[in-house]
Amino acid sequence: MNWLAHILLSEPTVENRLGNLLGDLVKGKELDGLDIPLRRGVDRHYAIDKFTDTHPIFRISKHRIDKQYSKFAGILIDVIYDHFxxxxxxxxxxxxxTAFTAEISSSFRDYSGEIPQSARAVIDRMINGDWLNSYRYLSGVETALQRIDYRIAVRMGDRIKLVDAMPILEREYLSLDRDFNLFFPQLQHHILHWNNPLLGGVPNGRGG
Structure with missing residues (x-):
């Protein structure tokens, strides 16, 4: 899932919401330096991704994407699911x-705890660029894919442009919308009853 879904599925604390995003932004030894409340968010991020990536409906959505984009179909579905x-x-x-996204932006901006500077920079760009609100529109999905294209080119040297898959997402729009509305309630239920090992197996609620 993409960032909006991760935030909504977090516990309603700034630490858990930030930690849920840090699951994408912080790797390796930097994870060991995170405070426990942030690590709880990271673990929730991993639980969301594991459930999503193995779910048959998510796989159906991926198979709606043309074969030339199959390597990155999961990314395309993650992003369009935030739109849905x-x-x-x-x-x-x-x-x-809009009240939800305003609260997220304000709480993230005011957060004074320590997180890796590289992650802080990305979160600041998210706030300043109003990324979460932009998912209301397909133009926002297109812009998000352009950002991802840049990261793929820098990190992997892959020249494929996911933004060129926008016509496919538009073609499959109604089917993907149906997929999402079948899938997301199951994800919500799973995370509501997910047992976080850092809490000794106590079920966690969701915010939002």
Missing amino acids: LVKNWSLYSDTIF
Whole structure:
């Protein structure tokens, strides 16, 4: 899942929400330096990704993507699922979407705890660029894919452009929307009852 979903599925604390994003941004030894509340968020991130990546509906969505993009189909579905989360927001959260994103931006901006500087820089760009609100529109999905294309080129040297898959996402829009609305309630239920090993196996609630 992409960032908006990870934040919504977090416990309603800034540490858990930030930690859930750090699951994408912090690797290796840097994880050992995180405070326990942040690590709880990281572990929740991993639990969300594990459930998602192995779920048959998510796999069906990936198979809707043309073969030339199959290597990165999971990324494409992660991003478009955030769009569908906004589109269907009232089904999955009692908080008004713009109020939710405003709270996230404010709490992240004001957070004074220690996180790796590289991760802090990305989170600042997310806030300043209003990434979460941008997922309301397909143009925001397109911009997100352009950011990912840049990271793929820098890290992997791969020249494929995921932004060129936008016509496929538009072609499969209705089918992917149905997939999402079948899948996401199951993910919510799973995470609501997920046992975090850092809490000694105590089920965790979700925020939002």
